[in-house]
Amino acid sequence: xxxxxxxxxxxxxxKLRCRPVAVSDDVTALVADLFDTMYDTQxxxxxxxxxxxxxxxxxxxxxxxxxxKTPLACLNPEIEVLDGPEVDGEEGCLSMPGVSVTVPxxxxxxxxxxxxxxxxxxxxxxxxxxxxxQHEADxxxxxxxxxxxxxxxxxxxxxxxxxxx
Numbered sequence: 806x807x808x809x810x811x812x813x814x815x816x817x818x819x820k821l822r823c824r825p826v827a828v829s830d831d832v833t834a835l836v837a838d839l840f841d842t843m844y845d846t847q848x849x850x851x852x853x854x855x856x857x858x859x860x861x862x863x864x865x866x867x868x869x870x871x872x873x874k875t876p877l878a879c880l881n882p883e884i885e886v887l888d889g890p891e892v893d894g895e896e897g898c899l900s901m902p903g904v905s906v907t908v909p910x911x912x913x914x915x916x917x918x919x920x921x922x923x924x925x926x927x928x929x930x931x932x933x934x935x936x937x938x939q940h941e942a943d944x945x946x947x948x949x950x951x952x953x954x955x956x957x958x959x960x961x962x963x964x965x966x967x968x969x970x
Contacts, residue, residue, distance in 0.1 A: 806837040808845045809856040811899045814949060814966065818854045819900055823861045823945045825881050828923040832862065836878045836921060839864040848899050850937040852944035855900050863941035867934045877928075879918035884942050887913035887929070894936055896950045904966050907958070908950050910939050 812818050826832050835858060843851035843864055850865035861881045866874055891909040898904075914935045916928045930938055940950055951962045 806834070806841050809838055809842045811842070811846060811902075812855050812857050813970075814898075814901045816857075816900075818857045818859070819944065819949060820947045821854065821859065822947050823852075823854055823859050826860045826862055828880065828919065828921060832860070832880065833921055835860060835862060836864060840866075840876055840878075843899075844869070846899055849933075850941040851899060852941045854944050854947075861945050863938075863945065865934070865937045865941060867937055878921055879916065879938070879941075880920070882916060882918040882938070882942050882945070884939060885915040885917070886911045887915055889913045896936065896940055898940070898950055900944075901949065901951075901966055903969055904962060906950050906954060906962055908940075908953050910936050910953075912936075914938060 835853060839851050839853065839856065842856060849867055850863060852863040853860040863882065864876065864878050866876045868875060889912050892912050893907050893909050895905045896908045912935055913931050916930050916938050918926055920926050951959055
């Protein structure tokens with residue numbers, strides 16, 4: 806287990822659709838590294854491409870900063886949107902540190918994924934958990950949070966990011 810450097814936008818690793826994975830010792834080690842890196846960098850979620858790995862894997866822990874750790878590792882996740890409108894919320898990203906973006910996301914989702922034993926799981930997520938899962942799943946498809954905003958707001962985000970890099 807180890808902490809990895811976070812890949813920053815516009816690195817090519819953040820622009821690719823990641824490949825599916827099968828449970829293996831390598832994937833188990835990747836998950837451990839993702840958790841180590843996520844906690845070390847004070848994140849609530851982290852996807853494999855954010856450490857430069859082409860794999861459909863993300864980890865998350867929505868409440869660890871205010872309570873006990875509740876780590877969740879998701880292999881080959883799929884998201885189904887449930888009822889309800891999109892709600893704007895502020896999102897930061899470890900691959901674009903220091904830049905917050907107001908992103909519209911649905912508040913209720915069904916998250917389907919394989920766990921580290923290869924068992925298919927299904928969770929209904931709401932609120933922050935739903936937002937984090939959607940954000941991390943976007944990374945697996947080569948999307949950043951700012952890909953979900955209008956062009957005027959995008960120009961502002963890119964200008965802010967450009968001033969930081």
